[in-house]
Each structure stands twice: as structure tokens, then as C-alpha cells.
Amino acid sequence: MAVIIETVELKKNYGRHEAVRGLNLSVRAGSVCAFLGQNGAGKSSTIKMLLGMIHPTSGSGCIFGHRIDKEKESLLIRQKVAFVAEDKRLYDYMTVAQMIRFTKSFFPRWNHALESRLVEQFDLPLERRIRQLSKGMRTKLALLLGFARGCELLILDEPTEGLDPVAIEDVLQIVVSLTAQGTTVFFSSHQIAEVEQVADHVLMIDRGRLVLDAPMDQLKEQYRQIQAVFPEPIEERDFRLPGIEKIRTEGRTVSLVASHNVDLIVEHVRMLRAGSVDVLPISLKEIFLEKVKARP
Amino acid sequence: MFRKPNPSSGVPIYVQIKEQIRHAIETGALLSGDQLPGIRSLAETLVINPNTVIKVYRELEQEGVLEIRHGLGAFVASHRRSRSKTEEIRDAQQLMCEFLETLREQGLNDGEIRRLFEAELAGELQRR
Numbered sequence: 419m420a421v422i423i424e425t426v427e428l429k430k431n432y433g434r435h436e437a438v439r440g441l442n443l444s445v446r447a448g449s450v451c452a453f454l455g456q457n458g459a460g461k462s463s464t465i466k467m468l469l470g471m472i473h474p475t476s477g478s479g480c481i482f483g484h485r486i487d488k489e490k491e492s493l494l495i496r497q498k499v500a501f502v503a504e505d506k507r508l509y510d511y512m513t514v515a516q517m518i519r520f521t522k523s524f525f526p527r528w529n530h531a532l533e534s535r536l537v538e539q540f541d542l543p544l545e546r547r548i549r550q551l552s553k554g555m556r557t558k559l560a561l562l563l564g565f566a567r568g569c570e571l572l573i574l575d576e577p578t579e580g581l582d583p584v585a586i587e588d589v590l591q592i593v594v595s596l597t598a599q600g601t602t603v604f605f606s607s608h609q610i611a612e613v614e615q616v617a618d619h620v621l622m623i624d625r626g627r628l629v630l631d632a633p634m635d636q637l638k639e640q641y642r643q644i645q646a647v648f649p650e651p652i653e654e655r656d657f658r659l660p661g662i663e664k665i666r667t668e669g670r671t672v673s674l675v676a677s678h679n680v681d682l683i684v685e686h687v688r689m690l691r692a693g694s695v696d697v698l699p700i701s702l703k704e705i706f707l708e709k710v711k712a713r714p
Numbered sequence: 715m716f717r718k719p720n721p722s723s724g725v726p727i728y729v730q731i732k733e734q735i736r737h738a739i740e741t742g743a744l745l746s747g748d749q750l751p752g753i754r755s756l757a758e759t760l761v762i763n764p765n766t767v768i769k770v771y772r773e774l775e776q777e778g779v780l781e782i783r784h785g786l787g788a789f790v791a792s793h794r795r796s797r798s799k800t801e802e803i804r805d806a807q808q809l810m811c812e813f814l815e816t817l818r819e820q821g822l823n824d825g826e827i828r829r830l831f832e833a834e835l836a837g838e839l840q841r842r
Contacts, residue, residue, distance in 0.1 A: 699724020
């Protein structure tokens with residue numbers, strides 16, 4: 419499948435602060451790719467570089483084969499990509515209807531059917547001024563403007579922040595529906611549950627570096643938590659094996675997180691005379707916590 | 715007919731949906747020749763990635779559970795032994811009820827039973 423977004427050693431410094439430290443990303447056509455990280459991990463800076471809103475300090479990147487750091491090519495990118503920013507910037511003096519009419523005048527491939535469906539589904543007050551909208555309503559309007567543009571690539575920065583569970587499910591359903599029609603979706607989030615539900619690929623960054631890049635199904639199939647109880651207290655150094663990401667010992671109990679190689683690890687644990695060995699699945703949230711907390 | 719999967723269970727969503735479809739066939743809720751929902755429609759109903767639905771249908775086709783007719787969609791394959799399978803599953807359901815009753819009589823609560831079951835199944839899977 420074709421690669422839609424690609425970056426090579428992408429870096430961004432703000433003064434002496436290194437926000438993004440050499441990212442190599444690759445997002446394939448037709449996928450729903452989640453971009454996870456804590457606040458300040460470098461997600462928004464990366465997205466801004468992809469869209470030509472800020473210039474990379476070094477490294478390069480392409481969207482649809484257009485260079486993100488060349489002004490003319492960046493313009494082509496922005497024509498083909500719908501972006502919903504974290505701050506949901508809108509013209510406060512316009513009414514909802516005016517904002518929709520204004521936006522769609524720029525986009526010949528505007529999806530009118532989706533627009534009407536969303537106005538109804540989101541219960542948007544067409545005659546109200548944007549400055550009088552609640553945070554949730556602003557978000558819904560911004561998402562409508564992004565979704566209805568009819569683009570091949572949708573980039574969403576924290577799309578569901580401030581939305582209630584019903585609206586979140588609506589948003590995810592639209593994402594799913596657009597994907598089924600061929601749109602590629604790249605979205606940043608720290609709402610792990612929604613990511614697990616719709617994403618088929620996960621990119622995780624921590625302090626400006628990629629710490630995980632894997633298909634969702636692979637994560638679920640290969641990551642395991644292994645718990646074992648031994649007859650006598652046991653030490654961490656007995657568990658140096660490839661695939662073990664995390665070791666926690668408490669007296670006679672040991673808890674391991676493995677990213678692969680589970681069979682051999684279990685065999686090793688049994689050889690150490692474990693009384694009981696439990697192999698349990700692990701959720702994306704736990705993987706995330708292990709990845710961002712595991713710091714030297 | 716299908717339930718929303720539990721995304722944070724640790725079991726991949728495609729595995730959960732495959733199980734649901736198999737279960738629907740085994741219990742007779744879906745019969746040979748019945749059509750399954752379209753990819754987009756099932757993805758929207760369950761709010762899951764359409765690529766996941768494609769994976770489910772493709773794997774079930776390879777396993778001989780479904781037939782993909784191009785341009786028409788996915789259908790339950792005809793099974794010679796589907797009738798006996800249905801009976802097997804019904805018998806198993808009965809056994810399961812009795813077994814659960816026994817465990818409860820021994821003083822285990824549902825959470826404990828579920829944990830034992832899951833740990834045992836996960837262990838089996840690992841030993842295979």
C-alpha cells in the first residue's frame with residue numbers, strides 16, 4: 419500500500435529545547451493511524467511541521483510525495499489535507515451557518531450530505547454566533563468543517579477533547595465511515611480507549627522520540643503480562659531475556675511485561691521453579707504507561 | 715445482531731468479531747447462505763475500523779466459514795456438519811451451566827470464576 423505521510427529524521431528545536439528529536443514516521447494509505455504521547459511529547463509540533471505551519475530544524479518529510487518544507491509544495495499539501503487543530507480556531511463573529519458557508523466556498527469537493535447529517539447529529543445551532551458556543555459545540559463545528567471537506571487525508575489533533583461520550587462515539591463513527599470510503603486518518607490523542615477502538619496502527623512518541631510503531635493487532639497479540647509466584651524471594655537480574663520490557667518484583671512474586679518472545683520467557687520462568695505462572699493480555703493503556711514511564 | 719467489541723480487553727478486535735460470527739453460526743442465528751453486513755455498514759454499526767472488518771471476513775473465508783462473492787458480499791458457507799455443531803454447542807452450554815453451578819456451590823464468585831477461566835485459557839494458548 420502507498421505511503422501517504424513519511425518523515426525522515428525530523429527535528430524541531432525551540433531555542434535550546436528539543437521538542438522533536440529525529441522522527442521517522444510512515445503512514446500508509448487507508449489506515450487510521452493514532453499518534454499517542456503525553457502532553458508536551460511533541461505531537462502538535464510534528465503535526466504543525468507536516469502542515470507547513472512551522473519549519474523543521476532539520477530532517478525532511480513528505481505528504482502525498484510533496485515536501486513539507488517547500489512553500490509551494492506545502493500549499494499543495496494543504497489543498498489535499500483536512501486538518502482540525504487542537505485549539506479549534508474559528509471566526510467568533512460569524513454564526514454557525516455563516517462559518518459553514520464561508521468554509522465550503524473554498525472546497526469544490528465539499529460533502530453536502532455529510533454536512534447536513536452532522537448538523538443534525540451534532541445538534542448545531544445554526545443561527546448562534548460562534549463566540550456564544552460551548553467548548554463542546556465549537557469542537558463539533560470544527561470537526562464538521564474538517565470532515566465535510568472531502569479530503570484524502572484527515573489530520574486531527576486531539577479531536578474529541580471536551581466532548582461527551584455520545585459525541586465521541588459519533589465522531590469515531592464518522593472516522594470509521596470516512597475510512598471505509600478511502601480516507602486516511604492520522605490523529606493525535608491521549609484518549610487511549612478511543613484509539614483502541616478505531617485505530618489500526620499506533621505510533622507512540624515520548625520526549626520527541628518514537629517509542630512504538632506497530633499495527634494494533636500485533637500489539638494485542640504479542641504484548642503480554644506474565645505473573646509468577648516463586649517458592650523463595652527472587653531478584654530482577656534473574657530475568658534478563660529479550661522481549662522483557664519491564665520487571666517488577668515483590669518478594670516471591672514477579673510481574674513482567676513482554677513485547678514478544680513470550681513462549682521462551684514463560685519457559686524460563688518455569689525453569690526457575692515458579693509455583694504458578696499466569697499469562698495475561700495487556701491493554702494499550704498499560705502499554706502506553708509502561709512506554710512513557712520506563713525512563714532511566 | 716453483533717455486539718460492540720471491548721477495545722481494551724487485550725484481545726484484538728478482529729478476534730472478538732470472528733468469535734461473534736462463529737458463535738452466531740454455531741447457535742443457528744446465522745444459517746448457511748445468509749448474508750453478512752457490508753464492510754462499511756458493520757464498521758459503522760460497531761464503530762470499528764473497516765480494515766478490521768475486511769480482515770475478519772478474509773480470515774473466515776480462508777477458514778471455510780464464509781464465502782466471499784465478489785461484488786455481492788460475504789455469506790455463511792454451507793456446512794455439512796453445521797447441524798451437529800449446533801447440537802454440540804447446545805450440549806456444551808448445558809455442561810457449562812452445570813459446571814458454573816458447581817463452582818458457585820463451592821463458594822467461588824463470578825469474578826473469581828472468570829479470572830480462573832481466562833488465566834487457564836491464556837495459559838493453554840501460550841503452551842500450544
